Amino acid sequence: MALVDRISGALDSGPGGVILTSVDALINWARGQSLWAFPMGTACCAMELIAASFSKFDFDRMGTFPRPDPRHTDVMILAGTITEKMRPAVRRLYEQMPDPKWVVAMGNCTVSGGIFYYDTYSVVRGADEFLPVDVYVAGCPPRPESLQDAIIQLRRLVAEESIAPGRRHEQTTTLPRPKAGGDR
Amino acid sequence: MTPDEMAALLERITAHNPRLHPLFSLEFGDAVVGVERAELFATAADLRDAGFDRLGMVTAVDRDEVFVLVYRLHSRSLSAAIFLKTLVPRDDAWVASLVELWPAALWQEREVFDLFGIHFEGHPDLRRILLPDDFVGHPLRKDYDDPRLIRRPDYI
Amino acid sequence: MAVSVESRNLVSAPDGGSREELVVNVGPSHPSTHGVGRVIVHLDGDIVVKAEPVIGYLHRGIEKMAENRTYLQVVPLTDRLDYVGSMYANWAYCRAVERLAGIAVPERAEYLRVIVCELQRIASHMMGIGASAADTGAFTFFIYAFDQRERIIELFERLCGARLTYNYVRPGGVSFDAPQGWTQDVLAFTKAFRAAAADLDRLFFGNVIARGRMKGIGVLSADDAVAWGASGPTARASGVNWDLRKHDPYSVYPRMDFDVVVGERGDAYDRGRCRLLECVESCRIIDQAISQMHPGPVRTEGLPRLLQPRPGEAYDHIESARGSLGVYLVSDGSVRPYRMHVRSPAFCNLALLPLLAEGHTLSDLVVVLGSLDPVFGEVDR
Structure with a gap:
């Protein structure tokens, strides 16, 4: 029902071409319902990421399915502290993901450095220093429900995207997407 | 161990080994013995033969002009543990490696090398272990400074 | 990648x-x-x-950070060391502080510490053997094991409000007393867990595939375990009967009646099964601790917020899920530690990997790695 509602809604009030808007609605609906996640679990938050995927919280019912291969996934969930030593690996994994792709920064470490902001010589202060982050989840670590809420927020973001050239959803961050084939 | 047992152990160890001398009092409950840097390896070998079959911990403390190297040895047969300490001058920071005696030192000495810049003579594979190979400096030294490091405001 | x-x-x-x-x-x-x-x-x-x-991909410099934090402010940092077993690092650090500052801990707090740490041991081992079982393809077992872990985390959440980073053990005691009805629920859990442990044992360690994948893989001799500084289930599976709870008893462990689980062959199978059997012993300890515990204060009265121990140094260690976890603290008389070093069991155990994996196939390497149960927050610190 939801799909029919969405498409008929687009037909009634869509600002662009009727057919193109419908295709957008269809594609975004499909994309938003099965956001396969790349679990970039580096530290403590990875435990909550696992907990979110397992029976009690059950991420699968939201179509979010963790795949350890970046080439199969749509959204990278950055769970845990990113150190300077890890940064090139995270960036390379991001580049290996096919477009369109989104990034969820889970936990204070990936939002701003969190508890590791001061006095440390090896921690990247926030994943948005080198990746375009779409959704930030605060918490140290965030509860699994927070992560699930982040996916719901991400669906809203996905629903605003368009496949039409020039009408692509602009990234909320001003950071450029890294070029493919960067450093390792 | 009770303090009496520990004092007896200290006396037993130091009586047989003139190189060792009790360094610190036992107020915190640990038996500590000190040794000259040049005699570290021989002393450690003696202690291993005396039953300290386990090297629990290797670390260092930056005391301005010297580094204090701290080894924690443990013996199951004596059911005892002691700390072995030696001083290393900051401008000539090297010490003999104990990898030959306890392979447990393999990674722990690499860690001390990485974070303090103390060279372990005779270590088979002395490279950085925790930090990237191109990292400059040794961060656990008290005089380490890094422009990326943001000091925490002192509001306690 | x-x-x-x-x-x-x-x-x-x-x-x-x-x-x-x-x-x-x-x-x-x-x-x-x-x-x-x-x-x-x-x-x-x-x-x-x-x-x-x-290693070092998670090196966050916690030892350096501790030098610019007061003694109480370091406790949350220790949570993030071994994030599968946060209670242990809390406790090891607090024991070192208490020794340095000469703080006595109320008896009820010691019992609560023992209970949470034994619960934590079960939770950590469920994660450890579950993840290493998933590496051999037994994903169902992982989900069953994680279910038990989730129950413990719910108990912790009721106790201190957090699911993962508890900050529960503090210098001089624990942060909160157990809420009403908590101990009964812990007893109900241990009762249910004993039955679940038998199921888990049959499900995975009785499985012919698990036996085929894990038996004879990554054999560690007792001599090597001692010489390489291995501890915890990794050493005990090789027949090294060494458990700090028994052989260097601390807290109220001398009053507990429990057995040290010791393996024979020292292979990946023994290491995994030792962990599971240890969980059942942990249940015994929890039951005894709850029956021995009396009402009372859980935090030393009149302890200043700003601890200022006299100059000196202290080392204390506890038996964590991974082995002997020690904290070495040096005080220069100020309100901040002069130096903190964490003797990490996961770090020392992981150093064994080259020794154990050699001569096996690449697919056995992940079994060996899983059986060492490393947690990289603690390996890299």
Whole structure:
């Protein structure tokens, strides 16, 4: 029902071409319902990421399915502290993901450095220093429900995207997407 | 161990080994013995033969002009543990490696090398272990400074 | 990135010819490295000639950070060390502080510490053997084991409000007393867990595939375990009967009646099964602790917020799920530690990987790595 509602809604009030808007609605609906996640679990938050995927919280019912291969996934969930030593690996994994792709920064470490902001010589202060982050989840670590809420927020973001050239959803961050084939 | 047992152990160890001398009092409950840097390896070998079959911990403390190297040895047969300490001058920071005696030192000495810049003579594979190979400096030294490091405001 | 072939080298073989050596990079993001571990593997065919772990991808500099925090402010940092078993690092650190500052701990707090740490041991072992079972393909077991872990986390959440980073054990006691009805629920859990442990044992360790994958893999001799500084279930599976709770007893453990689980062969199977059997012993300890516990204060009265121990140094250790976890603290008389060092059992156990993986196939490498149960927050600190 939801799909029919969405498409008929687009037909009634869509600002662009009727057919193109419908295709957008269809594609975004499909994309938003099965956001396969790349679990970039580096530290403590990875435990909550696992907990979110397992029976009690059950991420699968939201179509979010963790795949350890970046080439199969749509959204990278950055769970845990990113150190300077890890940064090139995270960036390379991001580049290996096919477009369109989104990034969820889970936990204070990936939002701003969190508890590791001061006095440390090896921690990247926030994943948005080198990746375009779409959704930030605060918490140290965030509860699994927070992560699930982040996916719901991400669906809203996905629903605003368009496949039409020039009408692509602009990234909320001003950071450029890294070029493919960067450093390792 | 009770303090009496520990004092007896200290006396037993130091009586047989003139190189060792009790360094610190036992107020915190640990038996500590000190040794000259040049005699570290021989002393450690003696202690291993005396039953300290386990090297629990290797670390260092930056005391301005010297580094204090701290080894924690443990013996199951004596059911005892002691700390072995030696001083290393900051401008000539090297010490003999104990990898030959306890392979447990393999990674722990690499860690001390990485974070303090103390060279372990005779270590088979002395490279950085925790930090990237191109990292400059040794961060656990008290005089380490890094422009990326943001000091925490002192509001306690 | 997960697994990539780095190079093919021709090396001379003992028979005078040459063979091709394949250098394969596993990690630092790989589902079987349990975090951000990385192993550079030299392969001859499918046989591991040399495995070289590369660590430090989670080195956050906690020891340096502690030098600019007051003694109480370091406790949350210790949570993030071993994030599968936060209570242990809390406790080890607090014991070192208490020794340094000469703080006595109320009896009820000691009992609560023992109860939470034994619950934590079960939770940590469920994660450890569950994840290593998933590496061998037994994903169902992982979900069953994680279910038990989730129940413990719910108990912790009721106790201190957090699911993972508890900050529960504080210098001089614990942060909160157990809420009403909590101990009964813990007893109900241990009762249910005993039955579940028997199921888990049958489900995985009785399984012919698990036996085939794990028996005889990564055999560690007792002498090597001692010489390499291995501790915890990794050493005990090799027959080294050494458990700090028994052999260097601390807190109220001398009043507890429990057995140290010791393995025979020292292979990956024994290491895994030792962990599971230890959980049942933990249930025994929890039951005794709850029956011995009396109402009373849980935090030393009149303790200043700003601890200022006299100059000196202290070391204290506890038996964590991974082995003997020690904290070495140096005080210069100020309100901040002059130096803190964490003697990490996971770090020392992981150093065994090259020794254990050599001569096995690449698929057995992940079994060996899983059986060492590394947590990279603690390995890298």
